[in-house]
Amino acid sequence: MTYAYGPWHDGPDPLAPPADLRAALDEIGRDVLGGSSPRAALEELLRRGTRTTTGLDELTRRIWQRRSEIQRRNNLDGTLNEVRRLLDEALDAEKRALFPDPSDDARFDEARLDALPPGTAAAVRELAEYPWRSEQGRENYQKIQELLGKELLDSRFEGMKEALQSTRPEDVERVRQMLADLNALLAAHAQGFSDVHERFTEFMRRHGEFFPENPKNVDELIDALAARAAAAQRMLNSMTPEQRAELAELSQQAFGSPELAQQLSNLDAQLRALRPGEDWESAGRFRGNNPMGLGEGAQAMADLAELDALAEQLAQSYPGASLDDLDLEALTRQLGEDAAVDARRLSELERELRGQGLFERSPDGSLRLSPKALRRLGETALSDVVRTLRGRTGERETASAGAAGEPTGSTRPWRFGDTQPWDASRTVRNAVLRTASAGGAAVRLDVADVEITETEHRSRAAVALCVDTSWSMVQEGRWLPMKRTALALHQLISTRFRNDALQLITFGRYAAPVELGDLVGLEGAWEQGTNAHHALLLAGRHLRRHPDARPVVLMVTDGEPTAHLEADGVAEFSYPPLPQTIRRTIGEVDRLAKLGAAVTVFRLGDDPRLTSFVNLIARRSGGRVVAPDLDGLGAAVVDDYLRNRR
Incomplete structure (x- = not known):
């Protein structure tokens, strides 16, 4: 094999590290989970920059500093x-x-x-x-x-x-x-x-x-x-x-x-x-002490105009703005080669994020995270939960054979601690291919060749995760942990317990079943009312659609119920809560208990009225109350899901 080497003249740096899409997506995900739109989160990432690349805000600051220096140092x-x-x-x-x-x-x-x-x-x-x-x-x-x-x-x-x-x-x-x-x-x-x-x-x-x-x-x-x-x-x-x-x-x-x-x-x-x-x-x-001639003065004015144009390009505030619009030659003239390199990296990052299918257009034309991006965010959220659970892998403990360990049809490389059976054919095949590629004659097994057969429990669970989306969740900083919890649970079920049926339900003045992408992109809005009655009503409907599955109801809330649903579908709000609101909410808890569902309530906050009410729910349904801190919310929900499923 021969190689040809030559000078590099222009274009992308062939030795530059590739854009770190996972780290960028994690940052975008944090902003989206916090209530920003995907477009705003992407723009914020570009403005802020990454660990290795200066952002648009810093480049803009340097542009205005350069402009100020020209006027402050010179006169005409x-x-x-x-x-x-x-x-x-x-x-x-x-x-x-x-x-x-x-x-x-x-x-x-x-x-x-x-x-x-x-x-x-x-x-x-x-x-x-x-x-x-x-x-x-x-x-x-x-x-x-x-x-x-x-x-x-x-x-x-x-x-x-x-x-x-x-x-x-x-x-x-x-x-x-x-x-x-x-x-x-x-x-x-x-x-x-x-x-x-x-x-x-x-x-x-x-x-x-x-x-x-x-x-x-x-x-x-x-x-x-x-x-x-x-x-x-x-x-x-x-x-x-x-x-x-x-x-x-x-x-x-x-x-x-x-x-x-x-x-x-x-x-x-x-x-x-x-x-x-x-x-x-x-x-x-111009108010400085350095006198400029007519030619120098005209060049200074041309530089000021170029700096103004660069500031507008960096602001990205005009319709159809894109980092491809940046004049890199002008940026090099005004701020040096390093600034142009940073701008080029940001442009490549934006292009890669869009080109990798991490964003998609919704029917109304707005930008939203794609399923691929949601999976990556879910993986990150679940990894954080697993670390919190002190080494648990996301699978429930079991020592029984038979249905609890039936193969899923897929395999994966063996990891230390795995107890599943080996897939003999794929293990031998890996050893043969490795030996042949190394030019060896005798085939010997190595630990890197081993693949195991994935197994899963074949019993199903119908899971309803009800999350409070009232304004207090935003106001008290509980919005982001709530969304990360939903992401982690969704990722666990979709990857480890694919037979389970998960329903995400949001409730404020009204309750509604939502897809994961809609929940992730949900923005906090001022709305009075915590309609737990409506949320539990929708949870019961979900459980009845899966009569052969084990019912699991999980509720995350920071307030006592202050709204209920009337027969005509209109939500009745009152604070303090009306007796009718409490009565209807408890009535739904009793109906869930008849279905065999024990409601677990994750209480956020220490309000005495809230504490009294969630304890009542636990007693009536045979469930329990968990009061995690915000950092431990995701781990608490996942752990309780695994407990109920056992």
Whole structure:
């Protein structure tokens, strides 16, 4: 067998650990059992993150922290300050050059310099035709013109300042020609000319060096230019009116000609008309000490817009939101590669949870846990109960043979402590296959080869688990333990005692039989009434449908009955309870006792009236009262089910 190795360039990390679906499902299950909808539980998991992956909330916090740092550290007067500095140095050098000259021309030039307007832009404009005597003054004035040209271009074209390190006349002419051709191309596009694609191809052939984004068509070109121009406009909006006026006047001196400013003004107007949906009006507040030039300011505004877009994507609050919408390249630019890795893992986790069939659509279109997910939650709940029961395996104790140990038709690997008979054929087969795969000749049995025949008790039980869903169960923190108890019992019966018939019954103001998925997804609601009468009535109907089965009735409640069902099907509520409510509830207990059912009540809480009532139920039915703590509720219910079944 040969292997080929090569560099990894892009895509999912092939060495990354797979998503831990079981741990994720356990977290989702806890939230669902606590009353959250499956969709809300999934969203909460993604927001919270996992043990190894940062969640959306933390990424969003870092996004807002990065945004705040940009505004807190910087200000937008960098270009104006630099122009003022170069101008002051030029004027000082020129006055030093004029001082030794006794001529009238020198005194006239000094007076001219002293009479310059106080404003930076007005002074630069007045000096446009000034005959400089100082070499430093002349160079500084040229630097001002070059700086203004570079900054204006850099605010509209990302990276232009670096591309124009030298500003030879031919370089400036190339920029002017590019702007003229660009404005002509956009005008042709706006008018719907048929040869726009050919014009775009020719434009990129001639001027593609100015566009590192490498747009594929004119729309991509417009998108990139409009985003940058809108950022430059937002930067201007963020300045004071005086700063905007100074820059507008200074822009006329860019590269010593007002033509560049005019071309850029035409470009901005066309882009605004072609992309009115861009943000051209908002502004930001910069309050730091780090001065930024026009190009840096436009980039900062573009970063702020990108951060806002990332925050919206991470919030997942818009219709049809999905983590596949995340711009991972933008996230890498703003927060680094680690953030993009975390976002990619969350996206893969969401995709796996949906793709593994753990969620399904209900008839009303809402998201709910699938039977596969419920089985996994049941396994976890039952495992917790088994640990609480100090090592019991979920099977009742029996030393009898015959019907109590009849095979189910399935086998499983032997585990320490198993007493069931071996399945000889599968055990030998395992040994042969293991030996052959290892290249051996002699077949020897190993403990890993042994499989046993699963057996089960063939007697049936009809089980009614009645759980209180009144508001007090939610209010007192008993909602989640109640649901986990139902999950554990359902898992035990569906895997170990499949012949048993389990009926889950909820009761608040009214009682109703429910499927496991409906109970798991049930949300707590404000409702007055604990209608144990209705619940026991439904339990009796379930037991009568299985006359050959041993009757088992289990009730979990934290309140005395405060409602009963009238003959017309309407629930009558009263607190304190009416004598009629107590009488009808006890009447159902007596009917269950005639069926041979001993009602076990799991009392949650220490209310004296509740204690008195459940003791009465136990005496009338021959059952018992169990008062577990919340952590031991599931173990108590499962243990009592196994006792009654024996």
